[in-house]
Amino acid sequence: GENVEQHPSTLSVQEGDSAVIKCTYSDSASNYFPWYKQELGKRPQLIIDIRSNVGEKKDQRIAVTLNKTAKHFSLHITETQPEDSAVYFCAAEYGNKLVFGAGTILRVKS
Amino acid sequence: ETGVTQSPTHLIKTRGQQVTLRCSSQSGHNTVSWYQQALGQGPQFIFQYYREEENGRGNFPPRFSGLQFPNYSSELNVNALELDDSALYLCASSPLAGGADRTDTQYFGPGTRLTVL
Numbered sequence: 001g002e003n004v005e006q007h008p009s010t011l012s013v014q015e016g017d018s019a020v021i022k023c024t025y026s027d028s029a030s031n032y033f034p035w036y037k038q039e040l041g042k043r044p045q046l047i048i049d050i051r052s053n054v055g056e057k058k059d060q061r062i063a064v065t066l067n068k069t070a071k072h073f074s075l076h077i078t079e080t081q082p083e084d085s086a087v088y089f090c091a092a093e094y095g096n097k098l099v100f101g102a103g104t105i106l107r108v109k110s
Numbered sequence: 111e112t113g114v115t116q117s118p119t120h121l122i123k124t125r126g127q128q129v130t131l132r133c134s135s136q137s138g139h140n141t142v143s144w145y146q147q148a149l150g151q152g153p154q155f156i157f158q159y160y161r162e163e164e165n166g167r168g169n170f171p172p173r174f175s176g177l178q179f180p181n182y183s184s185e186l187n188v189n190a191l192e193l194d195d196s197a198l199y200l201c202a203s204s205p206l207a208g209g210a211d212r213t214d215t216q217y218f219g220p221g222t223r224l225t226v227l
Contacts, residue, residue, distance in 0.1 A: 036218075043221055103150075
């Protein structure tokens with residue numbers, strides 16, 4: 001079925017450390033994988049996305065890697081800052097809809 | 111800053127009532143998707159509208175219905191409200207062009223918080 005699993009559910013890191021969030025998906029036909037950041041009471045904001053024709057994409061301190069064979073993709077945040085604290089959601093495309101993971105609460109301790 | 115707007119921001123209803131939520135898509139975007147986000151969970155796809163037609167539906171009952179207007183804005187209607195309908199309702203617009211079978215980047219609105227008592 002259409003499923004996206006996301007781990008871990010919570011992640012605490014010290015300011016300046018790296019954070020990694022991993023997701024797996026079930027449909028090998030999925031070709032689009034966005035990551036959203038949601039702060040408390042606010043809308044999900046797209047922070048980075050990747051399509052299946054590339055294996056990695058970087059945008060400053062944020063990177064996403066994709067392994068289509070294994071059907072998993074990961075978000076990497078380097079040099080974390082307190083303002084990175086939020087809930088992060090991965091998603092995978094199934095047809096014309098996005099299926100989201102359950103989210104990861106990231107806490108960056110200063 | 112995304113241009114997707116939603117109204118109202120908050121709404122309180124009682125069981126059995128009906129509700130209409132509204133979404134204005136970002137300029138240049140012709141596709142609107144609706145999601146339900148329960149507390150502590152990821153958004154769940156309700157349906158998508160493209161060229162004023164429903165273009166895919168998630169696992170939601172028929173009492174969830176929608177519309178899209180010629181200016182690409184959209185409405186979500188929920189009839190016979192149940193307690194479990196309490197959630198944040200998000201719409202997302204995307205610049206889907208041409209074929210309706212490809213997911214394009216989706217930008218979310220601020221959501222409508224619905225509470226059903």
